[in-house]
Amino acid sequence: MKIFVTVKRVPDPETVIKIASDGSNIVPDNVKWVINPFDEIAIEEALRVKEKVTGTEVVLVSIGLKAAQEQLRTGLAMGADRAILVLSEEALEPLAVARVVHKLAETEKPDLIIMGKQAIDDDSNCVGQMVAELLQWPQATFASKLELAADQKSAKVTREVDGGLETLAIPLPAVVTADLRLNEPRYASLPGIMKARKKEMKEIPVADLGIDVTPRLKILKLETPPKRTGGRKVRSVQELVQVLHSEAKVI
Ligand SMILES: Cc1cc2nc3c(=O)[nH]c(=O)nc-3n(C[C@H](O)[C@H](O)[C@H](O)COP(=O)(O)OP(=O)(O)OC[C@H]3O[C@@H](n4cnc5c(N)ncnc54)[C@H](O)[C@@H]3O)c2cc1C
16 A cells, blocks of 8 residues: 655744744744644554555655755654655645645555645645545545555545544545544654665656646735733632623623
8 A cells, every 4th residue: 555645844833933024924044844743643644554554655745845855854764665855946835736746646646645634834724625636536634533444445534523523434545634633643763763864755846747836826914913911810710700701802
């Protein structure tokens, strides 16, 4: 079984983000870059399948700057087998990313694509859905549990939906996007880091794929959220209710 996992290089959620003076983008200096946390969960899930199903190959795919090599190496150190980096100097928007994954999937023919449900930098939450549409494959988004059938021809996916859980059966090949509670990603071990240095990382300029990545969206403005004010202690539940009602006006 071959599993594709997408890996986006994003700012560490703990990083304090500064926005450029023209509001067009973030200031990339001094930002710590990491694997998108939901993609880390997707890698972990693929590795768990690999541990159960003999002969499984886990292929990581990243699209963006050459610097994303670092995040791919981390994924390889966790245990993935090889990586493909599609190089683009420009940040590609969701449809373009989906087209790249679609194109690679047409050539590589994975049985399963596991992606994060969203990237924490742009929160678009749509690449997985678009990949499934382009490939005309079934999809199960927001997965909190993935169970492959013994014959590896289908999967049962539990999804977190508003007010409960939904369980779907999907035939493979399919696209599954990972929610937070799918698993707890492992850390890369030292032997894993050593092995990762020798694993294949193929680089392909996006122009070589012959797909249309022309932007259709324009970010008009980025803004930081208002500064948080300090908290205060209340003496009783009654006082809390009264403060929430009359001051915060949330109830
Ligand atoms: C990948 C990802 C997925 C997420 N998914 C969800 C989600 O499904 N649902 C959701 O609601 N939010 C989600 N979040 C948002 C995240 O949980 C929020 O950032 C968090 O709830 C922020 O809480 P806070 O503002 O109190 O943190 P901060 O006040 O910024 O807290 C910072 C740190 O202080 C520590 N801390 C805070 N309060 C306490 C305490 N009482 N005792 C001890 N230590 C404390 C914690 O270690 C915390 O990490 C997600 C974030 C990421 C990055």
